[in-house]
Amino acid sequence: MAGRTYERLGIEVFGAHLIEHEDLDPVYLALTRTGLDFDWTLRFLVAYWCSYHVGFSCFAADHPAPDYWDVMRAWAVNDTEAPAGGRWPRGHERRHARGNSGLTMVRKLEERYPEPEQAASTLACLGHDGVLPCKAVMKTVKEEYLFGDWIAFKVADMAYNVLDVAIDFDEAAVFMFKDPRKGAKLFWRGEMIKAGALTAELAKTAEPKDEMAMIHGVVKHLIEVFDGHLAPPKRERPVGVLEVETVLCKWKSHLNGHYPLFNDIDEIHEGLVPWSAVSESAVAFADAMPGQERRNA
Secondary structure: OOOOOOOOOOOOHHHHHHHHHOOHHHHHHHHHOOOOOOOHHHHHHHHHHHHOHHHHHHHHHHOOOOOHHHHHHHHOOOOOOOOOHHHHHHHHOHOOOHHHHHHHHHHHHHOOOOOOOHHHHHHHOOOOOOEEEEEHHHHHHHHOOOOOOHHHHHHHHHHHHOOOOOOOOHHHHHHOHHHHHHHHHHHHHHHEEEEEEOHHHHHHHOOOOHHHHHHHHHHHHHHOOOOOEEEEOOOOOOOOOHHHHHHHHHHHHHHOOOOOHHHHHHHHHHOOOHHHHOOOOHHHHHHOOHHHHHHHO
């Protein structure tokens, strides 16, 4: 867990740092820069959506079907040593995808999609005509076993940012989870104190009369604050609601002592190190990650 001794930053400075130093969504950025073929990327995405671990996902993506599903089953059961040593890894967000539950998830995916590339294409609604609402993509994802709201939103986010699927992210869908709402509320309370509408003591428990109206105001304000920044990973559009949601989530963790600057970049690199010995694509992924100048210093 990250230390609690670093200086806490205001959201304007903190958010600008995330965007400028490419620590907003470094996995998305690396996926657009690896130079690996598209089928590899699709296989990576399925493994990542199941495991939420970059190193393992690189290794799994190196194996086309049918070997791919053998790797995924070994990962799910987790009763043998992983090729990189130790236990087969998974992120905290996918901690329940193990044992019988994880194996059932993998088997159901394999039965429905013998080719993992087909699984990624279907879940991400790749090739769909027109603009899809975020909730429509999430509905497709949640048809799969052990794919709930959180990972369904992550799939839609990555489909949009990595695979260029046209998706409409309305504020209600983007802020359906508690962490970005809490981040927005923290910012709102601070602004209310600055405006003299609340004392610091009252602000500790103050609640907006209309939460979605508050969120809309916070999003609108922060989009204006970050005007002039282009949204990673491709830098082809202005910062929007998705980036503001990520900034708010990470800023909340930052204030609570769990997110120093460069946190995600450093943690992802740490997770790639052991897998780089058994996967050339893990090496390519590490090389495509932001933050190289810090590691080479």
